[in-house]
């Protein structure tokens with residue numbers, strides 16, 4: 001099919017068979033499992049996925065690509081195409097017989113952060129996710145405290161999932177070649193939260209607030225929420241910067257805020 005790649009849909013089509021094989025190998029597919037592919041595009045991953053005897057739902061926003069995919073795979077009874085925007089898509093539509101979903105995709109990089117937050121709303125339905133993303137985004141997803149990659153995305157994702165960088169993919173493996181190196185990441189939703197944050201909205205607000213001013217000390221950023229003595233009582237230095245705090249320390253701050261009336265109203 002001749003298709004002019006659309007920048008607005010983040011279209012960089014994978015054509016390197018070694019990388020395609022590496023992604024399929026990383027999935028360790030078992031017959032009968034239920035997969036959801038986000039952004040199947042020209043079908044570079046769709047076709048080898050369908051060779052794995054799995055059930056596959058695919059979600060594609062581009063109507064021309066969706067038409068071509070439907071023509072190509074219409075005789076595959078284990079394939080269902082949804083013509084939809086993943087950011088508005090209800091993943092419950094893909095659940096059949098209570099089977100957990102395994103998500104996979106070479107994602108449109110222009111919407112990667114909202115997409116990750118959207119799919120995580122369905123975390124209890126998801127067994128795992130394997131995504132191709134910009135290398136910098138994967139570095140942020142997997143970052144440990146202390147580095148410049150560590151921030152809101154690291155904490156919010158690591159609260160919901162274990163994250164693992166699998167391998168890098170150079171630009172020439174795609175058409176058109178993106179400006180950046182890519183990486184494949186594995187995300188596995190936790191069965192139970194790894195820390196007690198008290199209240200998830202307070203936690204999300206706290207993390208956004210401190211990383212909006214990541215150069216400031218906690219004492220300064222949180223001055224309207226928690227005083228320095230309170231922060232110290234939690235075993236946290238009020239002079240520290242947010243990028244040095246572990247998930248457990250953010251959870252402790254969040255519990256303390258949720259418990260205080262200022263946290264509830266501020």
Ligand code: SAM
Nearest residue numbers: 009012013014039040041044061085086106108
């Ligand atoms: N999977 C193909 C591959 O590896 O060659 C295509 C990957 S391309 C990076 C991203 C794909 O996501 C494109 O097919 C694009 O049309 C689709 N896409 C972009 N935005 C989308 C959205 N909001 N919802 C669903 N699909 C989207």
